[in-house]
Amino acid sequence: MIFPKGYFNNQAVNENFVTRSLNEVRTFSALSASKAKPTVFLSHKHDDLSDLRGLMGLLEGIGAKIYIDSMDNKMPDQTCGDSAARIKEVIKFCDKFVLLATAKAIESYWCNWELGIGDTHKFIQHIAILPIKDSGQYDWQYKGNEYLQIYPQIDYEDGSRFYQDGTRVAAGYYVSRPANKQNVNIITPLKQWLATR
Numbered sequence: 001m002i003f004p005k006g007y008f009n010n011q012a013v014n015e016n017f018v019t020r021s022l023n024e025v026r027t028f029s030a031l032s033a034s035k036a037k038p039t040v041f042l043s044h045k046h047d048d049l050s051d052l053r054g055l056m057g058l059l060e061g062i063g064a065k066i067y068i069d070s071m072d073n074k075m076p077d078q079t080c081g082d083s084a085a086r087i088k089e090v091i092k093f094c095d096k097f098v099l100l101a102t103a104k105a106i107e108s109y110w111c112n113w114e115l116g117i118g119d120t121h122k123f124i125q126h127i128a129i130l131p132i133k134d135s136g137q138y139d140w141q142y143k144g145n146e147y148l149q150i151y152p153q154i155d156y157e158d159g160s161r162f163y164q165d166g167t168r169v170a171a172g173y174y175v176s177r178p179a180n181k182q183n184v185n186i187i188t189p190l191k192q193w194l195a196t197r
Contacts, residue, residue: 001131001139001155001156002131002132002133002139002142003051003130003131003132003133003156004132004133004134004135004136004137005048005051005102005132005133005134005135006051006135007051007054007132008051008052008053008054008055008058009051009053009054037063037064037065038063038064038065038095038096038194038195038197039064039065039066039067039093039094039095039096040059040064040065040066040067040094040095040096040097040098040194041067041090041091041094041096041097041098041114041118042055042056042059042066042067042068042098042100043097043098043099043100043105043111043114043115043118044068044070044099044100044102044105044111045100045102045104045105045108045111046070047104048100048102048104048105048132049070051100051132052068052100055100055130056068058173059098059194062173062190062191062194063191063194063195064096064194067090067094069083069086069087069090072086072090074086084113087114087117088117091114091117091118091121091122092117092121094122095126095194095197096122096126096127096128096193096194097114097115097118097122097126097127097128098127098128098129098130098154099111099114099115099118099127099128099129099130099148099151100130100132101129101130101131101132101144101148102132102134103133103134103143106143106144106145106148115127124150124151124152125152125196126197127151127152128151128152128153128154128175128193129144129148129151129152129153129154130153130154131144131148131153149178150178151178152175152176152177152178153175153176154173154174154175154176154190155173155174155175155176155187156171156172156173156174157169157170157171157172157173157174157187158171159171164184169187172189172190173189173190173191174187174188174189174190174193175187175188175189175190175193
């Protein structure tokens with residue numbers, strides 16, 4: 001599934017989760033951060049913040065702790081080498097890496113660089129792409145770069161599909177690995193994926 005822009009913005013958000021998460025991000029330190037919850041580096045284009053609160057609420061609600069660089073008080077005011085060093089440190093520390101893959105993020109040098117760092121330190125089992133298309137766009141119009149196709153992506157199952165053994169896939173969010181040579185997708189509930197370190 002390719003989510004339309006605004007999809008997560010329209011989701012019910014537990015403001016306590018989001019407020020707590022934002023407060024923790026502002027003073028995030030890899031040296032002092034608790035690892036009781038799985039941590040997620042959320043890569044995004046700063047222009048694409050409309051879905052961010054809803055997505056944060058979703059991930060926090062199923063037990064993750066989110067890091068968003070644009071809300072980190074320890075980031076320098078102007079982008080520089082220290083910004084890159086800070087981002088690299090946090091990506092290495094976090095358990096998971098999620099790219100909010102909007103058209104602007106796919107074109108962004110920073111997001112692509114962050115994905116490369118994530119690929120180096122997280123490996124494929126700890127990376128997921130969340131594809132978001134512009135409002136009114138069809139899925140086939142989504143311009144995800146070819147290299148994004150090698151990564152698992154976050155999907156929503158509506159409860160209408162079945163596993164190979166005939167049991168119904170429960171409605172909910174999943175991480176779907178790219179289809180293998182037999183054209184089979186392996187899916188993992190998002191909550192379970194987040195908990196696997």
